[in-house]
């Protein structure tokens with residue numbers, strides 16, 4: 001009976017210790033909106049393709065095993081552009097509520113390219129906020145904040161933007177997690193864009209993009225921190241060890 005009480009106490013301590021993170025974390029597979037890159041974005045329905053130089057989507061983008069590769073860089077010319085815009089429709093529009101939390105996550109690789117200026121753009125904006133994420137092969141940029149000296153081209157990585165601080169339009173802040181690790185805390189907002197839009201791709205004529213995208217997922221109504229399983233696993237292992245030591249007595 002004493003052993004049972006000790007185990008119950010430890011379980012209660014575990015729940016209390018993790019209570020706040022249980023309430024605010026969510027794996028992106030449970031987000032309401034997802035582009036999983038099983039088809040080209042235009043075939044996904046709500047994405048509309050555009051190109052400043054009139055080049056077909058299929059010239060830049062291809063699908064293989066659930067990965068969308070976009071390459072405007074390897075064609076020997078430097079005037080390419082091709083991008084996608086989320087055009088809305090039932091259950092598909094980018095429409096975060098005013099002064100509210102929301103979350104986006106992208107899993108991708110970004111390869112070295114010729115431009116030296118930027119790689120793929122992911123841009124969300126509405127009346128309250130504007131977010132510009134650029135994932136390069138060796139760094140990331142989010143709303144004027146840059147984190148350098150990273151390798152984004154060898155393996156896939158997840159990039160999660162969480163909007164969870166907001167007291168006004170100008171006061172909205174964005175956190176960026178890479179593989180569950182916070183790498184940018186409280187990037188500033190670029191407020192007051194007209195309309196509401198979500199776009200990604202190569203949106204200018206000169207700089208070119210070369211990326212592989214596994215998915216883009218978002219929840220425009222909730223701020224979710226990523227799940228980082230290691231600490232809980234460590235605690236459970238610790239409990240297992242304690243239970244064993246209690247039983248031996």
Ligand SMILES: [Ca+2]
Pocket residue numbers: 072073074075076077078079080208
């Ligand atoms: Ca090119």
Ligand SMILES: [Ca+2]
Pocket residue numbers: 165173174175185186
């Ligand atoms: Ca923050």
Ligand SMILES: [Ca+2]
Pocket residue numbers: 072079080081082202203204205206207208209
């Ligand atoms: Ca370009």
Ligand SMILES: [Ca+2]
Pocket residue numbers: 036037038065066067213214215
């Ligand atoms: Ca995929």
